[in-house]
Amino acid sequence: MGATGEPVISMRGIRAELGSRPVLRGIDLTVRHGEVVALLGANGSGKSTAVRSVIGQVPVSAGQIELFGTPRHRFRDWARVGYVPQRTTAAGGVPATVTEVVSSGRLSRARFGMLRKADHAAVRRALEVVGMADRAKDSVNALSGGQHQRVLIARALASEPDLLIMDEPMAGVDLASQEVLAGTLRDQVASGTTVLLVLHELGPLEPLIDRAVVLRDGCVTHDGPPPKAVGQHALPGHDHVHPHAAHDAEPIRTGLLS
Amino acid sequence: MDFLDYAFMQRALLAAVLVGITAPAIGIYLVQRRQALMGDGIGHVAMTGVGLGFLLSWSPVWMATIVSILGAVLMELIRWFGRTRGDIALAMLFYGGMAGGVMFINLAPTGSNANLTSYLFGSLSTVSESDVTAICVLAAFVVLVTLGLRRQLFAVSQDEEFARVTGLPVRALNLLTAITAAVTVTVAMRVVGLLLVSALMVVPVAAAQQLTRSFAATFAVAVAIGVAVTLGGTITSYYQDVPPGATIVLLTIGAFVVLTALAAPLARRRARALATAHPAGDPAECAIPATRAAGDEVGV
Structure with a gap:
């Protein structure tokens, strides 16, 4: 646990390419201890690439990334980071129970992959937090989309992280499950967890967000209080799909700043 | 049980059991990562190892182990660095491996396609004392890892x-998986043959998951099926004059069909049990609730 205000994620001048196409063109982003930061932007704006560069999944061609004050390539304390990748399913090619999947999230705290009593207790707590304790022994194949997302979040919470990084945790989740997830996140934030999350829209998480960072074409275009949705965009369930004919023809409207 | 009196049958049964354990044990991870056919690819590459073994008068088992490990590592590297056409690179590796095997064995003074056939489809009755030693050492490694x-x-x-x-x-773990799969292929080479080895890695796992809900149970059931079919196939081939490798693979597929047929009523019973445990979760008939819940809000 660090003092409030200490940088937990620090990105300076981050550039990244996928193939020859530049996806991040000099991103500066600092997430301080206790903050909840939303990364917003249209499809292809680079928001997923930005968080995946933080965890080392995407190679960076320039710039510096620090996690908890340590340069990322020397950072080893992965138990402090909980990651929810962008997925629609928690299932693999072989059946696995909810507990088995969530237990993988505890490996960062386990030595030599041995789970002790305290580790099993942490896995159970993570399942209770997302309201999936009664499904612990069920196969993940039997779950709905929202329940898959709750399992993925429980897996990230199993290591009792200080920092949660979530990539579109609300994708494909119905509103009722979104409320459950928002409640989970509220409890985590209240206990001092720092959160960086990629969102397509603010939705039920809006009251939790301290700061919004909007990306466009790999550059930060807004860093400050979350933009207020107005008009039709503010309606619950509005999914911000705009049938633009050619996105070069007019400025990209994320529906968040317009 | 008179077959136990023969030394060649004792060796054959030991080799068969070890293959029955190791092939599904590593195969489950390949199926889980949706690389079910990786074992087949390694089997093709191992043929070059067998051919080289004959050409250099080395043990074909150990030579195949070395070459298939190199091939598996190469496949893993292609997966890391390969950009778009990884499948083409893999295809070249597979067929290059097969062609290399045929070429080397025909160049070898003592080798012919007849020798190769015993590696392609297995030759359980000719498993030698030194083969058994090699199989035991390699199987111990696979069990330890998996x-x-x-x-x-x-x-x-x-x-x-x-x-x-x-x-x-x-x-490192991906490389270890690839190497362990390669080792398993050479363990299974004498029992079911290089062309059929992938069946024992994949089909027991596929059969087991018809019944199971957890990874641990799938692992246990797959290994149990693996041991049952390798023993059953070996003993059948002793009494009936049939090739053991093909018998084992057909028995495995038979097990898959039977378990799939059993799985449907089992799934229905589970669904009923779930419905009684969570009556509200799965009502038998549709009913329109009087009040609207948050989940009823659908975006337009």
Whole structure:
């Protein structure tokens, strides 16, 4: 646990390419201890690439990334980071129970992959937090989309992280499950967890967000209080799909700043 | 049980049991990461090893082990660095491996396609004392890896990206999986043959998951099926004059068909049990609730 205000994620001048196409063109982003930061932007704006560069999944061609004050390539304390990748399913090619999947999230705290009593207790707590304790022994194949997302979040919470990084945790989740997830996140934030999350829209998480960072074409275009949705965009369930004919023809409207 | 009196049958049964354990044990991780046919690819590459063994007058088993490990590592490297056409590179590796095997064995003074056939389809009755030693050592390695590192291998095979963020050495574990699969292929080579080995890695796992809900149970049932069919196939081939490799593979597919047929009523019973446990969760008939819940709000 660090003092409030200490940088937990620090990105300076981050550039990244996928193939020859530049996806991040000099991103500066600092997430301080206790903050909840939303990364917003249209499809292809680079928001997923930005968080995946933080965890080392995407190679960076320039710039510096620090996690908890340590340069990322020397950072080893992965138990402090909980990651929810962008997925629609928690299932693999072989059946696995909810507990088995969530237990993988505890490996960062386990030595030599041995789970002790305290580790099993942490896995159970993570399942209770997302309201999936009664499904612990069920196969993940039997779950709905929202329940898959709750399992993925429980897996990230199993290591009792200080920092949660979530990539579109609300994708494909119905509103009722979104409320459950928002409640989970509220409890985590209240206990001092720092959160960086990629969102397509603010939705039920809006009251939790301290700061919004909007990306466009790999550059930060807004860093400050979350933009207020107005008009039709503010309606619950509005999914911000705009049938633009050619996105070069007019400025990209994320529906968040317009 | 008179077959137990013969030394060649004792060796054959020991080799068969070890293959029955190891092939599904590593195969489950390949199926989990949706690389079910990787074993087949390694089997093709191992043929070059067998051919080289004959050409250089080396043990074909050990030569095949070395070459298939190199091939498996190469496949893993293609997966890392290969950009768009990884499948083409893999195809070249597979067929290059097969062609290399045929070429080398025909160049060898003592080799012919007849020798190759015993490796392609297995030749359980000719398993020698030194083959058994090699199979035991290699099988011990496979069991050690697949059981000892089961949590790590599970995490990496389930979600590679997430595993990286838990600090697991993902690349090392991927390489270890590839090497273990290669070792298993050479263990199984004398029993079911290089062309059929992948069946024993994949089909017992596919059969087991018709019945199971957890990874641990799938692992146990797959290994049990593997041991049952390899023993059954070997004993059948002793009494009836049939090739053991083909018998084992057909028995495995038979087990899959039977378990799939059993699975449907089992799934129905589970669904009923679930419905009684959570009556509200799954009502038998549709009813329109009087009040609207948050979940009823559908975006337009």
